[in-house]
Amino acid sequence: MTMIKARIDNIEVEVEEGTTILEAAEQVQVKIPTLCKHPDLCATAACGICVVKVAGRPNLIRACCTPLDNGMEITTRDPELVEVRRNVIELILSKHPNECLTCIRNGNCELQKLSADFGIRCEEYESIVPDLPKDDSTKSIVLDPRKCINCGRCVEVCQNQQAVWALSFLNRGISTQIAAAGGIPLAESPCIKCGQCSAHCPTGAITEYDDTLAVWSAINDEKKHCVVQIAPAVRVAIGEAFGLKPGELTTGKLYAALRRIGFDAVFDTNFSADLTIMEEASEFVERFVNKTAPLPLITSCCPAWVDFMEKYHYDMIPYFSSCKSPQGMLGALAKTYYADKKGIKPEDMVVVSIMPCTAKKYEISRSKDMYSSGVQDVDYSLTTREVARMLKQSGIDFLALAEEEADSLLGEYTGAGTIFGYTGGVMEAALRTAYYFVTGEDPKDLDFVQTRGLEGIKEAEIDIKGTKIRIAVAHGTGNVETVVNRIRHAIETGEELPYHFVEVMACPGGCIGGGGQPTGVTDKVRLERTAGLEKDDHAHQIRCSHENKEVQKLYEDFLGKPLSEKSHELLHTHYVPRPCYKR
Amino acid sequence: MAEEKSGNKYIDESVNVVKKWKNKRGSLIMALHEIQGVFGYIPWESARTVAEQMNIPLARIYEVLTFYNYFKLEAPGKVIISVCDGTACHIKGSMNVLDAFKQELGVEENETTPDRLFHLQVVRCLGCCGLSPVAVVNGKTYSSVTAGDVKNIVAEWRAKEAETA
Incomplete structure (x- = not known):
């Protein structure tokens, strides 16, 4: 070198x-x-x-x-460089609305920070902010072109990192703006709502769709029984909004904080991650051992990946796991199993989820399967960023809170559930339980380290007592095509399958680097958040989903067994090809 | 394999045009030029067809279409009014003429009236500066135009189009 x-x-x-x-x-x-x-x-x-x-x-x-x-x-x-840079900032500010006080990025905007660092004290140039409308058509992310500084990060993310090609530059020179092809609404474009654009935007030009007001009304509506669930990756990132380092585990404080702001019950999406493994590992064993459906099995818990597949790779539908995501499973069970036990009607309940993700907002109404309880199973999906704001405006001294436990029935989780939050984690959790389902015993070493790390595509062969299982783990939708093409090639030519089991997460690093997480993510931050979840996994005595006592009880009392009729009715879904462009 | 026709002229004609370009690298702009030659603009369906046939993301195609001034995304009006704003015309008041057209037609520069009859554009120097300020309407040149002439010019073409309609 x-x-x-x-x-x-x-x-x-x-x-x-x-x-x-x-x-x-x-x-x-x-x-x-x-x-x-x-x-x-x-x-x-x-x-x-x-x-x-x-x-x-x-x-x-x-x-x-x-x-x-x-x-x-x-x-x-030197003085000249400082002057040149200051001048560039002033020129950018002349096209940027002076609305910091009412901006969603107030306090963590990179332009605002730079303007402060350079001591900009007046508007040096006449302001020419273009009068362009907001695009909130996706109800997941909001594009406000007035606040855009044309840095091009979102375009780079959308076209190259994610290979989605929803966002692009329109026009040229001073009229340049970021938009979907031909200026159509984002919801009519190939946008998969992954929100990586919002996670990389330096200003308030692309942000999450804010559902906090609706959730406040639900919480304050005395007629509603309002429950909440927390996704794995949220617990190692929300602390950043309160000054903690990335990766610090705040599960117990989060439970406590959510109770304080008025949720009637606090559940954990890690519970339903364990449940997802029961269903998905069963599905894998069915396909692998009993050959009831074709291999490879492809994971389905990432809604941006599901949307991407339905738009760009719908020939993969037969290989997709029919499992809903953990968010969807918990929503369905809250309004059936939990509601039954509590004697509450599902229509009197509100299920809120806290996700590291903007696409989860889309997922909750993506198909009729998301209404399996008779009403919409999950009513609102909030990002980590939104919940951090809700806690701050409530005057909760988050860091000082004593840790609490989740509520029973849908609250217990194992180490396998928590690692759903990073790339390779779903695969690892599934392998732990698939090993048990195939051999009747737990693997000696629960750490399937081949699935870990930030390499875009990870491939490995796993030995289950002599049976070889070939796996692939991809993250960042820009890495998907290689994997999918290998599968396609094998299917078309009849050659041996390259993989039996494939995990995909749309965001680089998996959910810990999700589009709804605190901004400022880099690979360093991704690794720190991942380490936080790994620590949570190792801190659990029980690290296999099939040993989760509440999951076992759920099967005994309600579902019967994995892949039962009831499971299919509540926990599984369907996929359809969707056009990239609506017209 | 027999070729399937969609029945949509914007799609079928574009498929036809793209055929000779799709295997040549760097020929997107040529294909788009040719399609604009056929329709006078690039309809959405044509852009979609080019994307599909040439395996180029639609977002990239619109980046190209909106970068170059030459490409039009909407059908131009039947009557194209070009107001010259070259140096000579500018000095002799072409901007007053342009403003008068804007007011008379209710459109801005590079826009078409809702009835798609008139399209207003500005050009730089038509090479007849002795006649300035100049406006050209569908090939007919009007010399020494004043803001006061505009009403009559528009009326003349409106009448002409009504006859042929």
């Missing part, structure tokens, strides 16, 4: 060839400001704030897209 030696602000730096000036500077504790460059994404050199001087060159150089070269002498700060 060739190393490059240079000087940045008179500090010696040595980096691998290909490292940009921006990245090299970070290694010597120099932070060059930028608005468009995100560590996840290719540099597009759109904003022009990261300019630096290189000795011997007459022009200013953009640090984000210029590789460091041997012997370079770089200046990242």
